[in-house]
Amino acid sequence: MNKIDFLTRRNFIKGLGATGVAFAAPGMANAIVADDSIHWDEQVEMAIIGSGFAGLAAGIEATKHGCKAVTIYEKMAVYGGNSAINGGLFAAPNTPLQKEKGIQDSVDTMVADQLKSGRGVADEKLLRHIASHASDALQMTIDAGAEYYPYLQQLGGHSVPRTYQTKVSCGAGITQPLVRECRKLGVKLQNRSKFEGFILGKDAAVIGIRIRYPYYFEDENSGKLLHIRASKGVLMATGGFAQNVNLRMAQDPTLTAEVGCTNAKGATGEGMLEMFRLGAIPVHLAYIQSGPWASPDEGGFGYVSNYAIFNFPHSIAVNCLTGKRFMNEIADRKTRADAELACRDSAGKPLPPIMITSYAHAKEHPTCENVLKYGVGWKFDDLQSIAKRFNIPLQPLQQQVDEYNAYVKDGEDKQFGKSMAKAKGMYIQAPYTVVRLWPKVHYCQGGVQVNANAEVLDSNTGKAIKGLYAAGEVCGGIHGVSRLGSCAIPECMVMGMTAARSIMGA
């Protein structure tokens, strides 16, 4: 059954000469089929939806392959999407810094690390494709002016140091140079432009899109609908859906509105849903990563996340209701996120637990200063002050700290079996620093299935949907169950570049 049959089966209404388009019934697919009388408001060769890493990289790569008219449509008022607020960590094998530091690495090694974290369901072919081109993508960012720390980091799950980080410790250290490069090359950027659906040709190929412009976020009636003709292809680089509470709860009922989110507000997933309506294959939608290192006292990823990741091994996490520990502070992300969510007051309302660290240990990490400066963490001289501030019963708290310090001494955590290797000699002692903890939804491993040409595959035929490409977090199945840190940026960049080359026939 081809796509037109599929759409017909779903009561797709065809050809209305008067308007040049046919609208589907409310609640049905938002794709429309163009007929000869359709009025095109704009004509481009390549239309890119979303201005994060993937969209920006695609715009630049397209012009390198001769594209004369490419526009990046961004739903929000500002460019960069979730990429502009990410951590700026970029993993790649065989890079100049690895050569300089004498680090042995290879595409095979990086793929092997990622397959392990993917727990058997990652897409090896796509991971290999991405790892093979990651250093080219890194070079594109450097050529555009991105600046990185002069050292590599070895993040969890990576077998060697292969992670660059921007000097501003943020993805904006990449998106800002890429936005400038796009403007220099004549890639058009248009903000307040919300994707509202595909326009199909008579052979069911994607030949254009509908854009609501100027769109003001969450005012669904703002702006007007424009028909954009994309003669060579449409790239969906629309990101994940971590901010869409209904959609994430449909996959994982524990991810309620009570759970925070590190993502930009626009990460709501409607572009992905529209591809599903067109026939794209949903993959791994329930694999949604939450960070147990986040704080309810700041938005986004914030300062506390990096602080907590560094301090968990030599800190205790305490339930404010009981004054007791409630988890192994270095258990896997899911275990800890669930344990934190279970911390409730007597009425069942969320009661974010606290993490207590010796200031002497906390100050070893540069973010400690920011955590204290911006009031998202606090310094205390004694346990009494902590108990008073967070309304914790003092005696059990005092007892807990003494108990834990005995585990540090013995090298064995009798409460939760935490590995005490990294806590050797690191007693919980005054003065203390405290942050509050509450998990935040961080990354969606799931999305539409693509192949190594960044083509979106059709669930009926298994073949590429003509004219439609996708790159970045909107794609699913690449990382499997769990994505390794610093592997999102290479994926976005490489697949964005790949889509551009596919579209330009390069």
Next chain:
Amino acid sequence: MKSLISCSAVMAMLLAFSSAVMAGDTLVSQGKMMGRSYHQQLYTKHQCATCHGVDKPVSRAADDSCLKCHSVDKLAQQTARQGDEQWQNPHNNLHYGKDVPCTECHGEHAVKQPICKDCHTFKFSKFQE
């Protein structure tokens, strides 16, 4: 206040202030609506078109309309910060440079908050709601 015509503006203000309904210092009644005190001439002369492009606006002013009079470069100089706070300059910031449309943070007819506050606890002492 009594002659406010925009329902959404009223809602926005009520939401922002709940019990104590009061505007920022420069947001004052301009007859039919609230407006900034330093734009009073535009209201007394009914020059809606200055920002909205038409005399009887039905939609928001374009993103670049403020820039006809205000220079983002000059604003960035005025709000420059030093040292580790360099990139907390709202008019030239870490995430979006000078690209944030003015009305994302500044409301002409209603109170708004800097978008930085969505995530950060930075202080902007000179900011007029």
